[in-house]
Amino acid sequence: MAKREIPEINAGSMADIAFLLLIFFLVTTTMDKDQAYVRSIPKRVEVTTPPVDVEQRDILAIRANSKNELMVRKELMSNADDISERVVEFYTFNELKNDVASNFPLYSRISLLEIEGRIKSASADAEATEATPGASKDIIDFKYTILKEWENKKRALQLYGKPELPEISSQAHVRIEVQKGTEYSLFAKIQSELEEAIFVLRDKAAKEAFGESYGTIKSRYAVDKKKDSKMDKEKLDLLKILYPDKFIEVTPKK
Amino acid sequence: MSKFKKDGKKGAPGVNTSSLPDIVFMLLFFFMVATTSKESDPTVKVVQPEGLRTTDMTPYKQRSEIDFLYLGKPLNPARAAKYKERGMEFLLFMDNVAQSNPDDLYNVNSIRRWKLDKFESKPARMSEPIESVITCVKADQGTPSGMVFDIRKELQDIDALTIAYAVRDNGNI
Numbered sequence: 358m359a360k361r362e363i364p365e366i367n368a369g370s371m372a373d374i375a376f377l378l379l380i381f382f383l384v385t386t387t388m389d390k391d392q393a394y395v396r397s398i399p400k401r402v403e404v405t406t407p408p409v410d411v412e413q414r415d416i417l418a419i420r421a422n423s424k425n426e427l428m429v430r431k432e433l434m435s436n437a438d439d440i441s442e443r444v445v446e447f448y449t450f451n452e453l454k455n456d457v458a459s460n461f462p463l464y465s466r467i468s469l470l471e472i473e474g475r476i477k478s479a480s481a482d483a484e485a486t487e488a489t490p491g492a493s494k495d496i497i498d499f500k501y502t503i504l505k506e507w508e509n510k511k512r513a514l515q516l517y518g519k520p521e522l523p524e525i526s527s528q529a530h531v532r533i534e535v536q537k538g539t540e541y542s543l544f545a546k547i548q549s550e551l552e553e554a555i556f557v558l559r560d561k562a563a564k565e566a567f568g569e570s571y572g573t574i575k576s577r578y579a580v581d582k583k584k585d586s587k588m589d590k591e592k593l594d595l596l597k598i599l600y601p602d603k604f605i606e607v608t609p610k611k
Numbered sequence: 612m613s614k615f616k617k618d619g620k621k622g623a624p625g626v627n628t629s630s631l632p633d634i635v636f637m638l639l640f641f642f643m644v645a646t647t648s649k650e651s652d653p654t655v656k657v658v659q660p661e662g663l664r665t666t667d668m669t670p671y672k673q674r675s676e677i678d679f680l681y682l683g684k685p686l687n688p689a690r691a692a693k694y695k696e697r698g699m700e701f702l703l704f705m706d707n708v709a710q711s712n713p714d715d716l717y718n719v720n721s722i723r724r725w726k727l728d729k730f731e732s733k734p735a736r737m738s739e740p741i742e743s744v745i746t747c748v749k750a751d752q753g754t755p756s757g758m759v760f761d762i763r764k765e766l767q768d769i770d771a772l773t774i775a776y777a778v779r780d781n782g783n784i
Contacts (some may be wrong), residue, residue, distance in 0.1 A: 366676060367627070367633075368632065369628075371631075371632035372628065372632045372635055374632075375632050375635035375636050375639060376635055377612055378639050379635055379638055379639040379642065379709055382639060382642045382643055382646070383642060385648055385777050386642065386643075386646035386647060386648050387646060387647060388645065388646050390667055390668070391667075391668035391669065391672065391688075391747065391749075392665035392667060392668065392777065392778060392779065392780035393665055393666060393747050393775035393776055393777040393778065394662070394665060394666065394775060394776045394778070395666050395745060395773065395774075395775045396773075396774050396775070396776065397772050397773055398763055398767050398771075398772045398773070398774055399767070399772075400767075400770070400772060401767050414699075430708045432714070438654040455612075461664055469679040507716065518638075522756055535756045536756070536757070537755055537756065537757025537758040537760070538755050538756075538757065539755065539757075540752065540754070540755065540756070541660060541682070541750040541751065541752055541753065541754040541755070541759060542660035542752035542753070543756075544756045544759065545661075545662050545750075545752075545774070545776060546660065546662070548662065548776055549662035549664065549665075549778065550661050552662075552663065552664040552665070553663055553664050554622060554742070556664050562697075566764070575698070577758055579670070588707065608763070608764065609757055
């Protein structure tokens with residue numbers, strides 16, 4: 358019997374199929390990226406103790422009222438673009454030398470030896486608390502968090518390569534106090550300025566310490582979270598300890 | 612007698628289109644890679660304010676660790692008029708919900724159920740703790756900040772402790 362030839366499949370409509378798929382993807386997807394400022398909300402706690410008094414020097418209050426007028430540290434501000442400079446000033450005023458008379462947060466310096474001492478006492482404290490019968494889990498966790506913080510600081514200082522680790526007062530923070538009627542655009546502008554200020558500060562420190570920009574380290578860390586980015590994580594941790602981003606968003610009352 | 616015989620009957624030769632599918636597939640793949648899928652279209656108008664030094668949400672979207680909320684004026688004029696009577700000019704919109712009561716879509720109090728439903732519907736293997744699932748608020752630039760804080764309060768109550776304020780970043784992307 359003669360070999361029968363296999364008929365060729367007509368692929369003429371392949372293009373149409375592909376076009377349909379293409380159009381489907383064009384319609385259901387979007388090119389624009391979502392950009393946002395990620396913030397964490399403090400955990401809800403039942404307050405039993407009165408709030409701790411914070412020194413005026415440790416607070417950078419950014420207020421905005423319902424007429425969208427801005428006030429930074431009790432001074433009216435007409436141009437919102439200046440906020441970042443004020444934030445940078447807040448962080449750096451006492452960085453090199455403490456001026457007690459100034460109204461800015463003070464810095465403390467701690468050496469590696471002191472940190473090691475703190476680690477010892479913190480771990481002893483944590484173990485003692487764990488051994489105490491009836492100690493609540495929250496307290497034990499809290500003690501271990503303190504221990505971990507000191508260990509992080511030790512690593513940070515070793516990476517920093519300087520004899521001492523400068524630290525801004527632990528209570529220093531930025532408060533965003535808006536009113537209910539404040540426009541969201543102004544609220545977002547304040548967030549933008551804060552982010553800008555932190556970027557400027559960390560970028561400067563990153564260039565001094567590692568010779569590369571903060572943005573480079575951050576994006577590299579974001580790309581390969583798994584493999585050899587341990588070094589980048591430590592770098593970012595150090596920058597975070599040097600310039601912590603403590604922002605408090607105060608819930609508006611009126 | 613010429614060598615170049617002209618045959619009047621011959622028309623223009625057909626263009627070979629056999630590589631057309633390849634070209635189109637290439638385009639298709641480009642778009643599949645370069646875009647992300649849309650969430651449901653909000654029924655409120657959102658013009659985002661501008662900002663710098665933002666975080667890109669795309670990686671979170673790909674891992675679906677993010678839920679979107681919209682704040683803005685309603686697009687539908689009838690609905691806008693209806694809510695304006697009650698003094699609500701700006702409305703909240705939650706994506707991907709089927710509500711029996713359409714008003715629930717715009718009620719701040721239903722955020723809890725929305726967020727918890729979304730959280731529970733995710734497969735267990737990709738579940739992050741609820742504290743770190745981002746709730747991204749896309750608000751119109753004119754929205755009063757009080758609404759954002761109302762949302763924040765609701766999220767705090769169910770321990771969904773990560774919020775993101777969306778802006779348009781025209782700078783370095």
